[in-house]
Amino acid sequence: MSNTSPNFIQSSLGKKLLMGLTGLFLISFLVVHATLNSFIFAMDGGELFNQGCLFMATNPIIRIIEIVLFIGIILHIVQALILTLKNQKARPVKYAVTDGKANSKWYSRSMGILGSLLLMFLVIHLSHFWVGTKAAQFGGTIQEHNTYLEIIEVFHNPFNVLIYLLGVISLGYHLAHGFQSSFQTLGLNHPKYTPLIKKAGLWFSILITIVFAAMPLAVFFGIVK
Amino acid sequence: MNLTLKIWRQKNDKETGKLVTYPVKDISPDMSFLEMFDVLNEELITKGDEPIAFDHDCREGICGMCSMFINGRPHGPKRGVTTCQLHMRSFKNGDTIVVEPWRAAAFPVIKDLTVDRSAFDRIISKGGFISVNTGNAQDANNIPIPKPDADASFEAAACIGCGACVATCKNSSAMLFVSAKVSQLALLPQGRVEATTRVKNMVAQMDEEGFGNCTNTGACEIECPKGISLENIARMNREYFVANIKS
Numbered sequence: 001m002s003n004t005s006p007n008f009i010q011s012s013l014g015k016k017l018l019m020g021l022t023g024l025f026l027i028s029f030l031v032v033h034a035t036l037n038s039f040i041f042a043m044d045g046g047e048l049f050n051q052g053c054l055f056m057a058t059n060p061i062i063r064i065i066e067i068v069l070f071i072g073i074i075l076h077i078v079q080a081l082i083l084t085l086k087n088q089k090a091r092p093v094k095y096a097v098t099d100g101k102a103n104s105k106w107y108s109r110s111m112g113i114l115g116s117l118l119l120m121f122l123v124i125h126l127s128h129f130w131v132g133t134k135a136a137q138f139g140g141t142i143q144e145h146n147t148y149l150e151i152i153e154v155f156h157n158p159f160n161v162l163i164y165l166l167g168v169i170s171l172g173y174h175l176a177h178g179f180q181s182s183f184q185t186l187g188l189n190h191p192k193y194t195p196l197i198k199k200a201g202l203w204f205s206i207l208i209t210i211v212f213a214a215m216p217l218a219v220f221f222g223i224v225k
Numbered sequence: 226m227n228l229t230l231k232i233w234r235q236k237n238d239k240e241t242g243k244l245v246t247y248p249v250k251d252i253s254p255d256m257s258f259l260e261m262f263d264v265l266n267e268e269l270i271t272k273g274d275e276p277i278a279f280d281h282d283c284r285e286g287i288c289g290m291c292s293m294f295i296n297g298r299p300h301g302p303k304r305g306v307t308t309c310q311l312h313m314r315s316f317k318n319g320d321t322i323v324v325e326p327w328r329a330a331a332f333p334v335i336k337d338l339t340v341d342r343s344a345f346d347r348i349i350s351k352g353g354f355i356s357v358n359t360g361n362a363q364d365a366n367n368i369p370i371p372k373p374d375a376d377a378s379f380e381a382a383a384c385i386g387c388g389a390c391v392a393t394c395k396n397s398s399a400m401l402f403v404s405a406k407v408s409q410l411a412l413l414p415q416g417r418v419e420a421t422t423r424v425k426n427m428v429a430q431m432d433e434e435g436f437g438n439c440t441n442t443g444a445c446e447i448e449c450p451k452g453i454s455l456e457n458i459a460r461m462n463r464e465y466f467v468a469n470i471k472s
Contacts, residue, residue, distance in 0.1 A: 008469045011428055011429065011432055011465075012400075012428065012431070012432045012436075012438045012439075013428055013461075013462055013465045013466075014469075015438065016438060016439065016462070017462070017466065083438045083440075086437060086438060087395070087396035087397070087398075087437035087438055087440075089330060089435065089437075090329060090330050090331070090396055090397035090398070090435055090436055090437030091328055091329055091330065091396075091397045091437070092330050093328055094328065095294060095297065095325055095328055096231075096233075096244055096323060096325060097296060097297040097323045097325070098297040099296060099297030099298050100297075100395070100444070102297070102298055102302075102447070103298070103393060103442075103443070103444040103447035103448055104442040104443055104444040104447070105442070108440070108441065108442040108443070109395050109440075109442055111440060177441070177442075180441075181440070181441040184441045184455065184458065184459050184462075185439075185441065185462060186462065186466075187459045187460065187461075187462035187463030187464075187466060188459065189455065189456045189458075189459030189460070191456070194456075
């Protein structure tokens with residue numbers, strides 16, 4: 001048996017591995033993001049939250065991780081596009097009738113749509129908060145930058161709250177499949193632990209959705225002022 | 226039973242096909258799905274029409290030839306059966322049943338409901354074997370194999386290569402098939418010798434044939450008539466990553 005295999009990263013499984021690894025990396029970022037968000041519930045007028053934001057904006061290690069994060073997001077999106085195009089080419093003539101609900105969850109079949117919604121949301125989200133922080137960073141006014149006030153302002157607009165809720169729900173469903181799927185892709189499937197991973201993934205998705213949804217709702221309904 | 230069938234008719238791989246409606250009458254609920262097709266084809270032949278081409282061979286669920294996509298599911302609505310094992314009692318009198326061929330770029334339609342599945346054979350020819358002559362059967366416990374490994378290997382070897390996994394996968398991915406063929410050998414000491422090149426070559430051929438990529442929806446596992454588990458795909462992933470680290 002002689003080896004006729006092309007290089008790893010061009011292979012279907014190599015691409016899938018990259019999807020899984022970048023996905024898990026982005027999940028680890030969400031944990032940090034959600035933790036920072038929950039600081040607004042300290043009910044101290046945003047003092048703790050702004051301190052957290054300042055730390056994130058000025059710590060040199062976080063600055064480097066931010067670049068890695070953007071690379072991770074771009075890789076995740078680019079691989080997803082390449083894989084989706086290949087998958088569509090793999091079935092040029094579609095079925096007249098398909099019964100997907102008989103064998104799989106709708107969100108596991110809709111990762112592309114959910115991901116696209118997330119990308120749109122990400123653009124809006126970055127324009128709301130990230131752009132302002134960056135401007136303050138490069139303008140040398142980061143010490144006075146008040147992210148907490150920005151949040152209060154953005155989430156007094158019901159339209160923004162609606163967009164954020166939709167974005168966060170898309171994220172929840174994307175994670176509900178993505179979390180456990182990444183373990184399977186990495187080859188981590190075990191009769192004892194896979195059911196636990198699936199359960200943990202589902203609870204993680206629900207928790208992340210609740211924590212992220214809590215901020216806009218709390219501001220809009222005046223619980224956090 | 227009286228039923229309305231909507232069946233994909235396509236002259237050859239060049240022309241585009243379409244769904245054609247056929248009413249069938251007095252079908253026994255104890256007939257298999259293929260026997261109903263035999264009845265319909267008899268009628269068509271008597272009328273001087275072209276009978277419907279469909280794949281079938283053993284008609285007892287072990288050869289993997291039959292391949293009908295029935296009402297949106299490969300091998301119809303029942304779990305763990307092939308089309309030949311599906312009985313008409315699984316449907317209701319008056320039902321409309323849509324029957325299509327497996328749809329994938331790697332499985333081109335030959336005629337009507339028959340598709341060319343030689344892509345699977347080409348994948349097997351890249352490494353789904355052990356390249357030594359086995360000779361006579363050796364003493365039973367010459368090579369000790371843990372029982373769970375032997376069982377998992379046997380379960381993977383139950384794959385009949387029908388292609389239902391590709392047919393139902395939203396990405397037309399062949400990973401359940403390939404992973405079963407990789408696993409049945411990877412789990413046994415005889416198969417370990419060539420495990421590294423086997424998984425690399427078989428995955429390379431799978432990609433070459435134009436199958437899609439697994440997104441872990443799990444549809445294949447549900448629809449597989451032989452209950453091949455997703456654990457095999459994870460095992461293939463592991464084998465592939467380790468093989469690429471090694472060489």
